[in-house]
Amino acid sequence: MTVIGRRVRPNEWEERTSGAAVYTTDIRLPGMLEARILRSPHPHADIRSIDTSRAEAHIGVAAVITADDLPDRTYLHLGEPFRDRSALARGRVRFVGEEVAAVAAHTRAAADAALGLIDVSYKQREAVLNPSTARAPEASTVHDDAVGNLALQTVRPYGDPESARSAAEAIVSGEYVYRAAAHVCLEPHSIVARWDPSRQRLDLWVSTQAPYFVRKEVAHMLDLRPEQIRTHPVAVGGGFGAKAKAGCHEVIAAALAMKTKHPVRLVLDRDEEFAVTAVRHAFKANIATGARSDGTLTHRDCYVTVDNGAYNHAGPSVAVYATMLAAGPYRLEGCETAVSLVYTNKQPGASFRGYGNPQITFATESQIDELAGELGMDPIELRLRNAPASGDTTLTGWRLGSARLTECLQRARDEIDWDTKRALGGSGRGVGLAAAVHVSGANAFEHSESSEAAVEVRDDGTARVCFAGADAGTGQAALLRQIAADELGLDFDDVSVTMMDSHDAPQDLGAWSSRGTVWSGHATADAARGAADALRGAAAAKFGTDPGQVQLVDGEARCGADAVPVGDLVALTDGAAGGCLRVQGSYLTDVDKMDKVHGLSHFSPAYSYCVQAVEVEVDYATGQVKVLDAVTVHDSGTALNPAAAEGQAVGAMAMGLGAALSEELVYEQGRLVNPTLLEYRAPRAGDLPPIRVVLLDGHDPAGPYGAKGIGEIGVVPTPAAVANAVAHATGVRVREIPITPDKLLRRLDADSSTARIASRQPLTSAFSLHQMWTDLIRKLYDRGLFRLLHRAGSRRRRRAGRSVGATEPVVTIERPSTVHLAVETSTAGPGPVDYVGGGTDLLVAQQQGLRSPVRLIDTTSIRELRRLEDSPGGDLLIGAAVPLEDLRSRMSDSDGRPGDTMLASLLEELATHQIRELATTGGNLLQDKRCSFYRNGFDCYKRGGWTRPCYALLGDHRYHHAVIGGHRCQAVTPSDLATGLLALDAVAHSVPPGSKPARRRTIDQLYAGPGEPDMAAGELLTMLELPAAARARPAAFEKLRLYAGDFAVCSAAVSLELEDDGVTIAGARVSLGAVAPKPYRATRSEKRLIGASLSDGQALKEASWAWTAETNPLLGNVWKVQATCGLLLRTLTRLAETADIG
Structure with missing residues (x-):
């Protein structure tokens, strides 16, 4: 039975889905060192000098390399005249993140510490950050030999454009923009390199789609012959083109291995994956x-x-x-x-x-x-x-x-x-x-017209395909097994495949340009047919018949009533050795060179075609x-x-x-x-349709x-x-x-034509001194204040020797059994201390250099912080260490109280199920702001102090920045839970250290600023109290998020008190999320609702816009005001639809 056309699982299915597959990061070799790369902080600068002496003297450091330690070469890439990049920056850096130096040390921590000890003196150049500025006559040049910053310019006519234009009776035109995008491979770029000086051989375990190009580039850059380099099989966790050629890290790891004579592992961080690896143009x-x-x-x-x-x-x-x-x-x-x-x-x-x-x-x-x-x-x-x-x-x-x-x-x-x-x-x-x-x-390239493969048939009746390319998740390995099994008449399970081993397989250029099926399929089929012909020949000699009469079926060679197992024929074939017949095959396309x-x-x-609808x-x-x-x-x-x-x-x-x-x-x-x-x-997955x-x-x-x-x-x-x-x-x-x-x-x-959207109104703001002052600051930012703060803050940081992102390792985790012990512990020990619940925000903040506790106090060990129960009066008491999923489940199982139902729906959208299982109610309320500049190392006002600018003012502020109350910082409090609880009159309880009394506050009073709790050092949030009356009120919540489990771009929570007629609004709580530094009570909207009927659509529309009089959005998030109004109107409309309007 043919294997071609059957549905078979990818190779290593069980290993990959169970976690048993061996990726590059799983390789462990004796004496292995960890490598890290020092990268440029500037988009364009000359390198005046590099001093590595302090890094080399650091404990645990085995080697430091710069461009001076490498041959003066550029990557081959597409060949001349397009070669333009060295492995480490030589005299000049041209983008933020370019490789400047590299360290190999006995631990990753030692390597990271050594990077901070490398002293690089830069002279900044003007940077050109988009093609339009790069093409300006006065623009700085990225490469001195690229006139007008052009890497390539070409004009190509096909057919007869001029005559075709004259024949047109209708013409449409337009400008279309496609932004740069990241590959987002699940497995980051990684390599393990080992140099054997006695054999002058370099062994590489590398996550790549094309071992051929890695060998070629590493050999070229380090003065080696490709034959001196062996690539080894590893599982590859995605490529999508990112790993189709050599990256910019393999040479660095190999050079460190050759210098230290130790194996070296280099694995890029996720932020390096995004910020420094190549992107879609x-x-x-x-x-x-x-x-x-x-x-x-x-x-x-x-x-x-x-x-x-x-x-x-x-x-x-x-x-x-x-x-x-x-x-x-x-x-x-x-x-x-x-x-x-x-x-x-x-x-x-x-x-x-x-x-x-x-x-x-x-x-x-x-x-x-x-x-x-x-x-x-x-x-x-x-x-x-x-x-x-x-x-x-x-x-x-x-x-x-x-x-x-x-x-x-x-x-x-x-x-x-x-x-x-x-x-x-x-x-x-x-x-x-x-x-x-x-x-x-x-x-398109040298040798790209061909592919080769080898097939081995063993005397036990099994076969193996040897192929030098890589399977980065495409199923290519299983495909090669299918082809070999079909040609040899073997069961699919009796055929294995070895890929990426350059010393075990003939040459192939790898998986790129959708060549895998055609090139490798032909080459493998050719090798398998060669082996099948040899087996049929041996069987024919044994049966005394013509090879054309012999069939290979079900692991046997058959001719009429005669049959012999394939394995028994191996020793009878010409060229077999050691119980194995090995045949090499090839594919040479007859198409043109590009x-x-x-x-x-x-x-x-x-050429393949695809239509999508x-x-x-x-x-x-x-x-x-x-x-x-x-x-x-x-x-x-x-x-x-x-x-x-x-x-x-x-x-x-x-x-x-x-x-x-x-x-x-x-x-x-x-x-x-x-x-x-x-x-x-x-x-x-939750964002995708069927x-x-x-x-x-x-x-x-x-x-x-x-x-x-x-x-x-x-x-x-x-x-x-x-x-x-x-x-x-x-x-x-x-x-x-x-x-x-x-x-x-x-x-x-x-x-x-969108005038029919009734919720949309002109955006106007009421006058206030705060807004006037804010408008003045914004104008000054655009006229030089931003640049002044950016430069002054940088000088201040250099004088103070401050390292943005520096963190101290956690030394101890303490697990007190009571709130009292926890608060006492917070002030009794050394160093910075943090409370931790699920850790879903704290641990991330540590990695981002925002928190550096040396002690953690585990709140989940305190029973009273995990209480979740009704009081005798019907109030819901929620411990601060209650997991969000437990709270969601309790609210979903409520007896139909509208406030509980609203909170359950809010929690369902708040995060993924996995996060809700870990994250706690207190942690969600107290999480830090989500501004991308703040989170990702920009030394901004909130991160670096009053001399620093807010990068969001002139940068990207479309989603997670304020439209109300923003000033020096434009960030917002990200907690959806806070938005819902504010509408439900929830009260937060906390215990400060010392003899100070416990505190009770409304949710908006819990914050001093965006994601900044108004709490003393060591103060512990203990409980949330949800009043019974609020739980019984009609309530609804709406949220705009950009992907499943994302934080709110904007949200609205409404809770209403109704008159006895069930439609007249006696009281209203309108809470808006992600629009202001703190959870925002839209009191203007509340006032417009009081006395109105839920059946009065015009009143609901006016209420949905009433709060905008207090807004002062930035240019890029004006739309967010409109979106919030739309959400608020939808929330009110939902409540109207559930009311008994009669």
Whole structure:
């Protein structure tokens, strides 16, 4: 029975899902050292001097290296003239985070300490932080030989653009922006390097998609031969292009290993993963597309600016590929493309799943929908009219052995119920669709036209595939097993595979450009067929027949009634040794080498197509987009393993949805602001819709068994499909992704058709001296005050010798049994002390350098802090150490009291279940502010003192910053629980140290500032008291969050007292969250509600806006005022709907 086409689990399924798989970080070698890298704090500066003497003398340090310790080389990357980066900065740094020096020490702590002892003198240069400033005539140059900061500039005509333009009867044009994005591999970049001086051999265990390129680059940079370097198998926890070539850490680890003659392990932190590894290139595309009146496409003009970052890496290749993609995936008569690849002082861009295709396709497929609107055609019909067919040759020279775009479009239309749902346009619900084409591998580099593999058959009847490439989660290893099993007539479980071992397998260039299935599949099939031929030959000699009469089935060689186990034939074959027959196979494609000058070449054996359709719902009140349904239809030839293909398709579309709606890298002065999984908003499982995969049955003549690539194309059309669906739902076109609530709400406000949104009102503020003073400070910030504070604070910090982010290790954890003992303990011991509950905020704050306790007092050991019970009078008493999940469960099991129900729904949205199991009620209330600048090491006013600026004022302040009461600090209190409890008249109890009496306060009185409790040192929050009367009042809560489990961008909690008629409001508590430094009572809204009827819709609308008279938002979060008003109106409307209005 054939194994090809069967659904099989990926290799190492059990090991990966059980935690038993061996990743690079699991490698332990005798005498192994830990390495850390000193990185540039500046986006652009000359290195005057580096003094490593103090670091070298530090206890536990084995070696320190700088560029002077390495050969004066640049990475090979794409070859000349694009080589521009050394392993460690040589004389100049060009982005924040660039590698300056490295340390190897016996412990990670010693290595980190040594980094702080390296003295580097810099002379700062002007930094260019975006392509427009980089191209200005007076701009500083990132590389002295790059005139105008251009890494590459090219113009390419395809077909006859001029004639095609003249034939157009309709033309649409627009500018489309695709922001930089991070790969977010679950496993960070990591390597273990071991140098054997006696054998002059370097062993590497490295998380990579392409061991070949790691060996090649390390050998080149360290004056070694590739044969001296052996890469070893490890599990790879994701790559997505980030690990498709050599990174910028492997050479450093290898150099330290060679210097120390000890194994060295180097693992990047998560913030390094975000802030210093290469990213998806940001694109700005100005595009025009034309058509005849019948919908026949005529031409496309595409002018693209690409932010290259500080170094080339894959930038020129991505830019060149982008010029070709502008001409697809449809038939065109002419196309002119121009691209400018611009150096900036930011982290470089590099390979990323799709390789420039998502950026271009977002623009072109958005514009196809716009063109359909101009022509009065259905968007699918326009695409069908211009879809290519099998056998076509594209304008760029691609010869399409198979092309099922028409079938993809028709299937997607049926799956999403297009014809029915298009009638929903403008209702807030809509459907959108987009198409894409992508290569199945690329003959773009030296040796990239070939792949090799080996297959071993053993005398026990088992086989092993030896392949030098890597499986970074794509299922490639299982695929190679399937192919070998099929050719050899063996059971799938009798075939194993070894990957990444460079001394065990012949050459392969790795997994990139969707080449894995085609290249490795052909090579493995060739090797397996060679082994099968040898076995059939041996069997034929034994049976006395022709080899063509012998079949390999179920582990046996059979001819008629004769049969012999495959294992018994091994010794009879020519070349077998040691009970093993080893056969090497290869694949040599006959396609062109990529034409990097003119762009006209057939450089891939096959081309895959994908069409995706989505249904969305747009919240007009907040601008949030929810994807309700998603389908991805693939023309990827024969699915050799449908389970793996579907997994790739789902994962790719999930990544595409993140790009469409939430993921973006935010910079301030060249430094990344959001280098954490908390703030870089990759979609969580709870954010994703059902994603349905359709694999069209087909066959491509160039692919192994008819297969084509599928790993990348699924990420390509998603952003355009979402943008098209949003445009259909709202009538508003957004040409910049991600389509975040702030962007969409601003576009909705700018569009006159949204005047029907009754909750939206002009934003006005009442006069106050505080606001006048605040406005003055904001104006001064823009006119030099920010720069003054930034520089003055830096000088003060240098004089004081202060190290931002420095922490002391925790020495002791104490577990008192009573509140009294806990408070006494807090003041009785040495050093800084903190109370700890679940630790979900404290431990993170320690890592971020915000807290440095040497003693922790465990509050969960105190029984009275875990009480959760009703008092005799019906008040709910909540201990400060009660886990949030316990509280949610208690509120959910309540006897229907509205206040309890509201609190349960609030807690359900407050965090993920896992966090709620750990985090405590007290910890949630007392957690620190969530400002990204404060949390991520910017030495701001709250972090560094009064001489420091608030970076949020001029930086990114869209989400977690105040619209009321912000002054020197714009942060807000992040606790959702505080917002709900304030509306329910909850009282907080705390016990201060010494003989001071216990304190009782309302929730808003608990805070002195944003995320800053008004509590003395050692004071312990003990209990929350929820009054019985408040629990019985009608109450509701609404929240805007950016991903499942996220903190509120804004929220509203309302609790009402009603007259006996059940509809007239006698009293109101309106609490707004994440809009002010402290939980905010909207008293103006409360006053407007008192005496009003819940049936009076106008009164509810006026109340939802009454509080805005006190607002003074920043330019970037005006939208948040509108969103909060929308949430408040929705909350009031919900209460009205549940009231007995009669």
